[in-house]
Amino acid sequence: MCIRNNWTKTEVEEIYNRPLLDLVREASQIHAENHNPNEIKVSTLISVKTGACVEDCAYCAQSSRYKTGVEPHRFMSVQDAVDCAKRAKENGATRVCLSASWRKVNEDQYFNDLIEMAKEIRKMDLQVCCTLGMIDKEKVAKLKDAGFTAYNHNLDTSENFYPEIISTRNYKDRLDTINELIDAEMPFCSGGIIGLGETDNDRIDLLHTLSTQKVHPYSTPFNALVPIPGTPLENNKVVSVFEMVRMIAVARILMPKTIICLAAGRMMISDEGQAMCYLAGANSVFIGEKLLTTPSPDVNSDMTLFNTLGLKMMQN
Ligand code: SAM
Ligand code: DTB
Ligand code: SF4
Numbered sequence: 001m002c003i004r005n006n007w008t009k010t011e012v013e014e015i016y017n018r019p020l021l022d023l024v025r026e027a028s029q030i031h032a033e034n035h036n037p038n039e040i041k042v043s044t045l046i047s048v049k050t051g052a053c054v055e056d057c058a059y060c061a062q063s064s065r066y067k068t069g070v071e072p073h074r075f076m077s078v079q080d081a082v083d084c085a086k087r088a089k090e091n092g093a094t095r096v097c098l099s100a101s102w103r104k105v106n107e108d109q110y111f112n113d114l115i116e117m118a119k120e121i122r123k124m125d126l127q128v129c130c131t132l133g134m135i136d137k138e139k140v141a142k143l144k145d146a147g148f149t150a151y152n153h154n155l156d157t158s159e160n161f162y163p164e165i166i167s168t169r170n171y172k173d174r175l176d177t178i179n180e181l182i183d184a185e186m187p188f189c190s191g192g193i194i195g196l197g198e199t200d201n202d203r204i205d206l207l208h209t210l211s212t213q214k215v216h217p218y219s220t221p222f223n224a225l226v227p228i229p230g231t232p233l234e235n236n237k238v239v240s241v242f243e244m245v246r247m248i249a250v251a252r253i254l255m256p257k258t259i260i261c262l263a264a265g266r267m268m269i270s271d272e273g274q275a276m277c278y279l280a281g282a283n284s285v286f287i288g289e290k291l292l293t294t295p296s297p298d299v300n301s302d303m304t305l306f307n308t309l310g311l312k313m314m315q316n
Pocket of ligand 1 (some may be wrong): 072228
């Protein structure tokens with residue numbers, strides 16, 4: 001299977017507009033050719049710094065601009081992070097993702113703590129990745145040395161629609177960080193959210209931008225907006241699972257080797273809907289008590305579903 005980074009907008013548009021079941025059929029075949037289709041990567045999020053964020057992302061419970069009821073928490077201690085990782089492993093996760101509600105990464109005591117956390121978590125035979133906001137390649141290299149195996153930085157939506165959602169940074173800032181990650185040879189994880197009020201054309205643009213980076217993402221998460229009371233998007237309509245399936249299937253066709261994650265929104269998706277996402281090429285999820293600030297499906301019901309579908313958890 002040849003990996004293409006030169007998809008044209010017209011090609012992406014044509015794929016996106018195919019009948020849904022044709023898309024799922026093709027994506028499912030490409031998925032099976034490039035991955036073990038009976039395996040799923042299971043990760044748990046650990047919010048090491050929650051809330052009080054200076055950014056104004058209109059979807060986010062953690063921005064200090066909105067009254068969302070999220071209690072800001074100071075940076076978590078190394079011991080608390082290790083304890084969370086232990087619980088995640090007991091629940092079956094093979095990877096933890098450390099998240100901080102930061103605009104950008106500074107080399108301070110918290111950075112040293114993150115390095116310590118990664119070293120401790122690696123000793124537990126867990127993979128560790130992170131999502132910390134903007135970063136440059138020098139700091140990325142230090143995180144890589146400490147054992148972080150991937151860095152998440154979502155494009156979220158199209159370049160055109162981005163200013164409607166976030167005013168405190170621009171699309172180029174996001175792409176610059178992705179390029180720093182590529183330069184530092186750190187596998188990057190980048191995807192988006194649907195349900196922000198974007199059009200099909202914005203979704204096509206997002207898929208086009210992701211699939212035409214110099215290197216395809218190691219992982220691409222798709223989030224269905226979880227409307228957060230108090231944010232500007234609190235009254236947005238919940239997206240249909242078929243819209244998630246379409247994003248996943250197109251991403252699978254454009255980026256055959258990328259891990260595709262069914263991220264936020266699973267609480268609103270039935271087991272049957274989730275199964276269709278896995279059939280369309282999603283092969284990663286977050287499990288655990290919660291995502292960052294919102295609830296996640298019960299771990300036992302996730303395990304039951306994986307069992308029913310014959311999905312085994314990826315061991316690395
Ligand atoms: N602060 C870092 C950043 O913005 O890159 C990392 C954490 S941020 C919460 C990670 C991602 O979670 C966002 O890019 C967005 O795609 C997703 N997200 C946040 N709030 C969400 C919501 N209410 N519904 C769906 N996805 C959400
Ligand atoms: C991603 O794309 N989604 C995850 C992870 N990467 C960091 C976060 C989802 C957060 C959902 C909203 C919340 O729980 O606050
Ligand atoms: Fe801050 Fe990230 Fe939330 Fe934006 S998405 S407000 S940067 S935590």
